[in-house]
Amino acid sequence: MLTIIPVKGIPDIELGDNLGEIIVARLKDQGEEFQEGDVTVVSQKVVSKAEGRVINLSKVTPSPFASFVAKEAGKDPRQVEVILRETRKIVRMKAGHLITETRHGFICANAGVDASNVAKGKDIVTLLPLDPDASADRIGITIRKLTGKAIPVIVTDTFGRAWRMGQVNFAIGISGMKPIHDYRGTKDMYRHTLRVTEIAVADELASAGELVMNKADKIPAALVRGYKIKRGKGTGKDLLRPEEMDLFR
Amino acid sequence: MLTIIPVKGIPDIELGDNLGEIIVARLKDQGEEFQEGDVTVVSQKVVSKAEGRVINLSKVTPSPFASFVAKEAGKDPRQVEVILRETRKIVRMKAGHLITETRHGFICANAGVDASNVAKGKDIVTLLPLDPDASADRIGITIRKLTGKAIPVIVTDTFGRAWRMGQVNFAIGISGMKPIHDYRGTKDMYRHTLRVTEIAVADELASAGELVMNKADKIPAALVRGYKIKRGKGTGKDLLRPEEMDLFR
Numbered sequence: 193m194l195t196i197i198p199v200k201g202i203p204d205i206e207l208g209d210n211l212g213e214i215i216v217a218r219l220k221d222q223g224e225e226f227q228e229g230d231v232t233v234v235s236q237k238v239v240s241k242a243e244g245r246v247i248n249l250s251k252v253t254p255s256p257f258a259s260f261v262a263k264e265a266g267k268d269p270r271q272v273e274v275i276l277r278e279t280r281k282i283v284r285m286k287a288g289h290l291i292t293e294t295r296h297g298f299i300c301a302n303a304g305v306d307a308s309n310v311a312k313g314k315d316i317v318t319l320l321p322l323d324p325d326a327s328a329d330r331i332g333i334t335i336r337k338l339t340g341k342a343i344p345v346i347v348t349d350t351f352g353r354a355w356r357m358g359q360v361n362f363a364i365g366i367s368g369m370k371p372i373h374d375y376r377g378t379k380d381m382y383r384h385t386l387r388v389t390e391i392a393v394a395d396e397l398a399s400a401g402e403l404v405m406n407k408a409d410k411i412p413a414a415l416v417r418g419y420k421i422k423r424g425k426g427t428g429k430d431l432l433r434p435e436e437m438d439l440f441r
Numbered sequence: 442m443l444t445i446i447p448v449k450g451i452p453d454i455e456l457g458d459n460l461g462e463i464i465v466a467r468l469k470d471q472g473e474e475f476q477e478g479d480v481t482v483v484s485q486k487v488v489s490k491a492e493g494r495v496i497n498l499s500k501v502t503p504s505p506f507a508s509f510v511a512k513e514a515g516k517d518p519r520q521v522e523v524i525l526r527e528t529r530k531i532v533r534m535k536a537g538h539l540i541t542e543t544r545h546g547f548i549c550a551n552a553g554v555d556a557s558n559v560a561k562g563k564d565i566v567t568l569l570p571l572d573p574d575a576s577a578d579r580i581g582i583t584i585r586k587l588t589g590k591a592i593p594v595i596v597t598d599t600f601g602r603a604w605r606m607g608q609v610n611f612a613i614g615i616s617g618m619k620p621i622h623d624y625r626g627t628k629d630m631y632r633h634t635l636r637v638t639e640i641a642v643a644d645e646l647a648s649a650g651e652l653v654m655n656k657a658d659k660i661p662a663a664l665v666r667g668y669k670i671k672r673g674k675g676t677g678k679d680l681l682r683p684e685e686m687d688l689f690r
Contacts (some may be wrong), residue, residue: 340673354689392609399645400652401462402640403443433606
């Protein structure tokens, strides 16, 4: 049995806030504490805010290319400028959509630059964390220091998908666990060798967490309790398909 | 808080088995019962077996095209023949991979035809259910008859994704709920209007269920308890991006 516990009461996050401390404190407030085996899921949005990955568009001067793309796409040229600074490759640019490969290698709309749910000013956008694995590590280290428990951390963001409607939550940064559960070579219940069965459990844990991380309320973090994690060094990059193995770039 | 409960002890499923009855009985065996608001997640594999969507390859004669594709891809020509019969469009055919659009509109490897975890013979493959929404409906109707409760049902399969490594569980058939939670037009906590925020909650519920549906054990079904579902008529097709809106076909 698995339990997914929202971490409630997390305040507006500002530059320099210690997310690990805040999560431990808020859990305590709701009569809960970390147990060995728990996984923490934390939304990119609060991580980016704590790390100062926030830009005021009034300070951004768009390049000629950004202005051109913005006109084609019907977007704010300053926002496009910020998107391009986060981009290492434009994957699709069509019908007002800008699907890019971020500097980390994530493929998503607008390089993960997001204007929703950020701050009272209308000109504020968040960028993805510079190094989401390091962000996850820092949260995990704080939790370990405060509780003595080694808790894997997944930093997440909601992305759209090819072929399917709607967004789901994905793992972008990982600490303390293997993101892929590899069933290849194991025998299934009929003793066949399972052929292609690598489950992206970190993405499934991110999706499970999202179900309690209400976008309209202030719930940017959750615990997943009861999942048999594979401990070890993992990274969000384990979930990225190398371009030469990808049929859709 | 969300709880995900595996339905244990489901036996080998055969043609004509009543999955709704079996799930209700096995839940009872583990001292559990459906509660109002629960969602059931059921793996395609058992649905296909109960519905006879199983083919013995020894009875399949591959067409010349299937034989050609099989040779290129290093696959069994009879299996490719079955895949092509389930296919309405080949999306990618490269490096041994056959990514197709199924007759229902799902884009996945091998049109969802699967040889793992099926039966003792080596020549048996399962096909996706003919109408996964109808499969979900039937399970839901049985559960309602036996328990008096209206329980949404999601039939799932694990698919690979563009750009990312590993497979995750997706919703292919839906009964009794809306698969997409639409936040567009609602105000976020800073009173901005959220722009593009449609969450594919049925896919997230499928992923959450998969975390307790161990492929190596016999756990092809799970309950998700505590999620605020939006009731109504939903279909797996709500999750399919129309081709004219898709940048990756």
